[in-house]
Amino acid sequence: MPSSSRPRIMSSGIPSSLNGCDMPCHPSQCAEMPARKTMETASSIVHAQFPMKPLLLTLLLSSLAAAETLQTDLLIVGGTESGWAAAIQAARMGCKSITVVHDAPWLGGQYTEQGLVCVDESKGAGKIGWGPDWHPMKRSFHRFGLFKELMDRIEMLNTKKYGSPMPGKPMHGPTTFRPAEAEAIFRQMLQPYITSGQVVLKLNHIPVAALKTDSKVTGMTFRSEKGEVLEVQAALTIDASDWGDVVQLSGTAFEVGPDPKARYGEPNAQEDVSVNPPNEMNPITWTLIVEEGKTDTPIPQPPHYDERRYWGTTQFGKKEASELKWERPIRPSNMVPWPPKRRESARQGTILSMRRIVEGTTSTDGITSALICYSNGQDYPLERLPKHVCDALEATERGAAMKNLVLMTREQRQIVFEDCKAHSLGLLHHLQTTVHDRAKDTANSLRHYHLSTEFGTPDNLPMKPYIRESLRLKALYMMRQQDSLVEDENPKSAKETFATVMYPDGVFAWQFHYDFHDTGRTYLKAEGDSGPWTHYGKPGRDIHHLSERSVFPLRSLIPMKMDGLIGAQGNVGFSSIVSSAIRLHDHRLHIGQAAAALAVLALKHQTQPRELAWSREHLEAMQHALCGGTEGVPMLLWPWRDLPADHAAFVAINRLSARGLLPVSRDEVDFQPDAPATKEWQAEVLKRCASHDFNLLSGDKLTRGEFANALWRVVETQAPPAWPRAKPDDADADGIADLDDALPFTADVQSWPAAAK
Known part of the structure; x- marks a missing residue:
């Protein structure tokens, strides 16, 4: 070095x-x-x-x-x-x-200073996967890499302090902290x-x-x-x-x-983006961490508070919400604000328990705390900002009100942030006052909760908003939706499959749906941007499209x-x-x-990262560092559903899969490492290894994982075939420039035979 x-x-x-x-x-x-x-x-x-x-x-x-x-x-x-x-x-x-x-x-980041303390993890269309028995939301993969190391430590602390590794029993999650x-x-x-x-x-x-x-x-x-x-x-x-x-x-x-x-x-993506202004992005949210207190502690009204903004957030404002004349149709929420009396501990969809951190009636410390991160009442769209925000921005620079948040100065962003904070606090004030007064069951009312002081900030809020979208680096490859979009748009019938494109330079596995919170902002017809606002979703930017099991390409870094x-x-x-x-x-x-x-x-190697991107030898070295060659829990390189990071064959299976040396079909997402390695399966593996020089003893009593370990011990020291380089800017000479080619080393446009679709 x-x-x-x-x-x-x-x-x-x-x-x-x-x-x-x-x-x-x-x-x-x-x-x-x-x-x-x-x-x-x-x-x-x-x-x-x-x-x-x-x-x-x-x-x-x-x-x-x-x-x-x-x-x-x-x-x-x-x-x-x-x-x-x-x-x-x-x-x-x-x-x-x-x-x-x-x-x-x-x-x-989002774990701490942004306050997003209810963990979201990779998930897809399937109902089978990793997760505790009590939580139906199953995850795509067993935890791996530093993420697993971090979660293990957090859950160990939770167990010691609160009596459970997952003490919140949240609707989302399951891990909270x-x-x-x-x-x-x-x-x-x-x-x-x-x-x-x-x-x-x-x-x-x-x-x-x-x-x-x-x-x-x-x-x-x-x-x-x-x-x-x-x-x-x-x-x-x-x-x-x-x-x-x-x-x-x-x-x-x-x-x-x-x-x-x-x-x-x-x-x-839309052909016409005239309804998608340049400052439109996935919204930010200022999260709230609240904890149960001994006395009622409603917060005061925040700046620019207008209760009409919050009528549509719970069932208790349904009548008033229906009378508001927005610029476009809006569908209000009927969310229950808090759990009913004597049913506190159940996993349930209320504003308080959706991302509850600790459930007090079952916790060893007896105090409930929660993350309030409610999309219908806290999300802050970044287009069509309110007039008072626009005026403050324009006072700093002409045209600042139309700038994308990424391009604003820190001073300008702070103007937006302060209004985002006020919006979030407005929801809490509404829940602690109007909703509390209208609810018959107030045993678990948010009026009994106060903002946590753990951030050490003057307003007891996180240092930063939850940031869903920032700038996007123009990289050697820009990942596109079609590379991994589930073709069946019905989530009930969609099958678990590997992605249409399995990038040859994958460095870790991922999966999640394309998840836009509402990016549009609309106002009352009679008042425009001087009055209250609410949010709405736009075509193509919603939560209804699923991704397949995919990998992240080195080139995109x-x-x-x-x-x-x-x-x-x-x-x-x-x-x-x-x-x-x-x-x-x-x-x-x-x-x-x-x-x-x-x-x-x-x-x-005393070279630039781009020089490594097109070398299979260097990709192998990087995958080795991430999966098996460095201290710590190894990374999942291929998105197998059933492969825990502590399995004895985890490294071998991942490295062989990444090299394409294991038989894989698009819809068989389980490797079954402990299943017998049949003669037919072994023969298929050995056929794929024809370019390697080895003498492997097979056996009828080996499991797939054991066979993979034996094979990897032989193959590991042998370099795979180098990637082609037919032209300076088109490695596979397929007419698609490398910068636009998801599969730059083969002339294929997807990773599977057409019949496998």
């Missing part, structure tokens, strides 16, 4: 990078966002990105002469769940010099690598500029809360930030907003042109529609691990 020691701290003057900064321009939808010079001095950089009062700006400028500089092998921007996983994976792979810089005080307790576990798992000197962690530092040479990112400059400047010079950088800070500041190409059908040809940079968190190569499916708790951790494995291998 370029450096074998921990990051080196130096004293410097004004960083040379601050003499200018490449910033992306702000077109609404753009396949290519070129950089442009907009800042010429240190003061103009800081002021343009983070407008501040003159006194604060003066204090900041006075500190530049003593700026801190670090030199590191791997810079990870963002201590999100993806950035955290990347740091641990890189350290375990032997990277000696890793620097993690985060813009907030807590690690963990207190955010502060989860954040402590994130810290505990990272701490050994900080103690060893491999990882340096910098919190509360905001990215302000990218260091670049030509088309290569060479580091980043940050500003602390106190105005101190930190420059980190890095051989490679991973962007695991919430809003793609490195991508934006470096001028790397990216996309935001809805994709027209002409862009990627996706079945549910790598920028199309920029070197020195790897995407992570939500800043990776997929369409807007696919981004709605690959955003769960487990997905983001897996992305971080894959990004780190790619980075460490690139550092080892």
